[in-house]
Amino acid sequence: MVADSAKAEGMAEYSSETDDSLFRAAFDALPDAACIFEPVGAPGEAVTDWRYLAINPTLRAMFATEDLAGQTLGQHFPGMLAHWTADLERVILGDTPEVLVREGAQSPTVYEVILTPLRYAGRRALMARIRDMTSEHQAREKRREADARYKQLFDAIDEGFCVIEVLFDADNRPVDYLFIEGNDAFVEQSGLTDPVGKTMRSLQPDIEDKWIATYGRIALTGEAERFESESAALDRWFDVFAFPIGETAPYTLGILFEDIGKRKAMELALRHSENRLQSLIEATSDLIFRMNPEGTLMEQLGGKSLLGEVDGASDWIEGFVAPADRAAVRKAVDDALAVSEPIEIEHRYIRPDGEIGWLYSRAVPVSGEDRKVTEWFGMATDITSRRNTERELAHGAQMLRVASEIGRVGLWDWNVETGEITWSDEHYRMMGYEPGEVVPTYELWEERVHPEDREATDVRVNAAMESGQDYINEYRVCRPDGEVVWLSSRGRFLYDEQGKPVRMLGAMIDMTQRRREEEWQRLLVAELQHRVRNLIGMVRSVARLSAPSHRHVDEYVDHLIGRLQAMGRTQSTLTRSPGRNVDLSELVREELLVHAVQDDKCHVEGPEIALSPHAAEIVTLAIHELATNSIKYGALGDTGYIRIVWATEDRGDKQWLTLRWQERAQLRKTKQNRKGFGRKLIEERVPYELQGTGRFNVHDTGVLVELEFPLVDAGSILDPRS
Amino acid sequence: MTDRTLSGYRIVIVEDDYYQAQDCRQLLEAAGAKVIAVSATVPDLSALLEEGRIDAVLIDINLGHGLSFDFARELKARAIPFVFLTGYDAVMLPDDLAGSGYLTKPADARRIMAALLNAAGGSR
Incomplete structure (x- = not known):
């Protein structure tokens, strides 16, 4: 259109007087509405109206009027005359074309009016070309609104957004990228401040090459990409959507991204946690199970198959618990269910091979959002060998206790390293204490040893400790009630790998009666001798x-x-x-x-x-x-x-x-x-x-x-x- | 027995058995000794000493109601010679009297006199 108008101007300049009919034809053929005015009156002094010299068919159609040549603007459109006369006069006086945009009388019509001064038949005239640009104008308005909305949206979104231009070297390899635009969230999401107009490398020299390579690829191929990637240089994880903008390569890129560091960390933690849990379930020698809220049905989740086949469809207490313990287990489960507290029980169970074993089971309630128990999660361990060991230990301990009580044997266990000493009940009694009356110590024991026997006793203990031979001793103990008793004791030290004494175990018996009987016997013999000799003398x-x-x-x-x-x-x-x-x-x-x-x-x-x-x-x-x-x-x-x-x-x-x-x-x-x-x-x-x-x-x-x-x-x- | 080796000796007998005490007295008197007291119990030493010196004391250890060791210690303290005559063995003697003169029953006259002479020897 610019070229057309220049052509028209040229024709007006150089052909108006030579070929009027040619001009006329061109004028009439103009796609735009056009007319030529001449002022009525002297321009710059008193122009009262504008006379149409020519008016092309398009304009005639636009205004729905006949050919008005020779008539004036004021005659037909007095409103327009008032509206336009100043503009028309200015252009004709200035002798410079102007483009004006005006809203039409029937808004929202918008017109573009191009006023071109010219000479017509030797007179100063003015061509007005009028183009209805209502739709064009509306489109522009819409775009402006769209732009504003876009900007608003651009800044409103939580994701970071930027537009970049990838920079290539001479070999067309991407080397950096320039930020052209960035939204408010950009700073928060990227950690980079005031990026617009700067290149990535100038903002963060250590930025990984992969980012530039990726954006370079998109810029060249025009294919959008979505990916998650970590930037160690920025110390962030990003979720990125990069897409090309524009018509041809290399494209400008729009990049929508989000810092997903926290999410990523949580995901990783969750994955680790799940992996660990899974490993635990696989590695454990226990049985991992879940149980319905009523505590009746059980499903094995993993671990050792202690129970054989667990179908999860029938009452597990009936199925696996030994008959003798069923009532107790049922009660424990019901009690725990009633208060939603963890269950912890030891009970006998029927092993897959039919033998009776011992099981330690523990389950914790898992609650839903309404705090109602949705299921129970737990584990069970076979403790048969532990129970057996405990029973044997208890038997052994009982045997030792009964035997030492019947045999009136006092036992001691001395931890040489810590000084801790354990006495059996009989040991307490032998020393003149009630069982458990005092916390035994070496000093406490020695305190009650008869003063005359203390040194010899110490010597024997030390000798046994150094030589490794059994400690054998007979000594007296003075009880608080004044009674003196004879004790015969034997002990043995135990040593660690370095030969250091760590423990001493021993036993002792009360010799008082035997000593007394020996003394009695000695007296008896002496008395007998005395009597016999006396008798003979008598x-x-x-x-x-x-x-x-x-x-x-x-x-x-x-x-x-x-x-x-x-x-x-x-x-x-x-x-x-x-x-x-x-x-x-x-x-x-x-x-x-x-x-x-x-x-x-x-x-x-x-x-x-x-x-x-x-x-x-x-x-x-x-x-x-x-x-x-x-x-x-x-x-x-x-x-x-x-x-x-x-x-x-x-x-x-x-x-x-x-x-x-x-x-x-x-x-x-x-x-x-x-x-x-x-x-x-x-x-x-x-x-x-x-x-x-x-x-x-x-x-x-x-x-x-x-x-x-x-x-x-x-x-x-x-x-x-x- | 007829020799009067103990002639002039003033002797006290502490023996709870009457017959042995009498027997012993006869033996010693036959040997010339003057038995100034025969007692079944521990005698009052001070009262005896008022009557005259004591050259030796023959003591039975078991006096029926107790042992005579304290009496022996008193004699020892007063430097009066004494000899135990007893049915018990010497091991019955307490440590502080372990070295004392000692005879086991039954003892014949010669042994009794020898022991008394031995004990009293230094005092006369």
């Missing part, structure tokens, strides 16, 4: 003292044997119940029995009296002597009668026995004045040994003997009280 003395009163050997022997037999009887009484007191009544009756004294010839009467062995020995011998004498010379040798009576009475702080032997004889055979063995016994031995008195009187009616001595307890050193 026999010797009795034999010697018996001698002077007898002229005849036979008589002497009879007397001696009688006395020895009486002594023997005392000894056997004492041996029967060593250390015990002897019943006086029994003693008297036995002695009378030995001498065959008839019951009708004697009267024995007295309260129950317990005599010490020593007093018993003397009283026995006294009765023996009196009975022998009586048979020979007194009442028993005849029709006489004997009364033996005794009583006790308190004298001062002691109880005294008074015993009376009284004979009533018809006849007196001999008058006895010489002090014989029996009389000496009564008159001298009783005061000497029993600290009492003895009276021996011979009356006409017979012998009267009175013994008095204090009653004391047995005086043997065998008596544990002495």
